[in-house]
Amino acid sequence: MRELIVTGLSAKYGLxxxxxxxxLAVRTGETVGLLGRNGAGKTTLLKSIINNPELSASGEVTVDGTSLRKVPTYRVARRGVAWVPDNRRxxxxxxxxxxxxxARSRRAAPDQLERVLASVPLVEKLLKRRGFELSGGEQQAVTIARALMSAPDFLLLDEPTEGLSPLIVEQLQESIARLPxxxxxxxLVTEQNFRFVTALADRVHILETGSAVWTGTPDELVARPDLINRHLSVGEK
Ligand SMILES: Nc1ncnc2c1ncn2[C@@H]1O[C@H](COP(=O)(O)OP(=O)(O)OP(=O)(O)O)[C@@H](O)[C@H]1O
Incomplete structure (x- = not known):
């Protein structure tokens, strides 16, 4: 088992x-969800983990006890941490x-492509298509498959359901559920989609204006409508 541990992480854009x-902590084999409203700091948390140069961060991020803090963003993937940004680049x-x-890295197994295609089935029939020909859901599946080509130990998924129809979200959920x-x-998946996260995650953290305000299991969260009302907007439930 490997472990990504975030301790006392703070971040600023300028001032x-x-x-x-x-x-928070994420272990291999598990899914951790980060819920929060627009602007709660979900994307910032993922960007801080990978040392995105847009922000200045303090605190500690380690993988199996080794700090990532001084690792440049482009090298973080080599340490086994893959970022899937929210805009499907x-x-x-x-x-x-x-x-x-x-996206294939030196970490990848010889049969990495076959393994990735088997795990995200939609992608196999798209192989010859160009990026601009894909729908939003297809792009999201390809973005995840691409991250898997670097054979990560940790996948940071930023709002994967954003802008997708309920049917596509359901398919995406099935694919993501198999990956650990x-x-x-x-x-570590950030979302505004409460149902998506509670269906996938082993643990959930809620962020509000940049601070973690609650942590628990999906069942504990489902049993707390007060928290859902306080920290998530109507459209997020
Ligand atoms: N590049 C940036 N420069 C300055 N401020 C930023 C920048 N990106 C985000 N912020 C601010 O940081 C705060 C946290 O934003 P962040 O994008 O992390 O929130 P989020 O929870 O991911 O929201 P969303 O669901 O809208 O993506 C917000 O107040 C936002 O306005």
Whole structure:
């Protein structure tokens, strides 16, 4: 088992504080959800973990006890932490196959592509299509498949359901649910979609204005409508 541990993480954009003293842990084989309203700091937390240069962060992030704090963003993937940003940045002029090929890392197994295609089934029939020809749901599936090509131990998924129809969200949920066991990886997923996160996660954290205000299991959260009302907007439930 490997462990990604975030301790006392705070972050600022210039002088604007966006995250204050957040701590959490993700182990391989499990999924941890981060819920919160728009602007709660979910994306900032993921960006801080990968040392995104847009912000200045303090606190500690370790993988199996080794700090990531001084690792440049482009090298974090080599430490086994893959970021899937919320805007699905695939290379639109390239085919899906090329997008996957580019992301392959030295960590990848010889049969990584076959394993990835087996785990995100939608992607196999898209291999020859170009990025700009894909729907939002197809792009999201390709973005996740691309991250898996680097054979990560941890996948940071930023609002994967954003802008997707309920049917596509359901398919995405089925694919993501299989990943921790198939690849022995840990997932940290941010969402506004309460149902999606409570269906997938082993533990949930709620962020509010940059601070973690509640942590518990999905069952505990479902039993607390007061928390849901206080910290999540109507559309998020
Ligand atoms: N590049 C940036 N420069 C300055 N402030 C930023 C920047 N990105 C985010 N912020 C601010 O940081 C705070 C946290 O934003 P963040 O994007 O992390 O929230 P979020 O929970 O991911 O919200 P959303 O669901 O809208 O993506 C907000 O107040 C936001 O306005």
């Amino acid at each position: 604007a504080v966006a995250l204050t003293d957040v701590s 695939i290379f639109t002029a390239l085919s899906v196959e090329e997008n996957l090929h580019i 066991a198939l690849f022995d990886l840990g997932i």
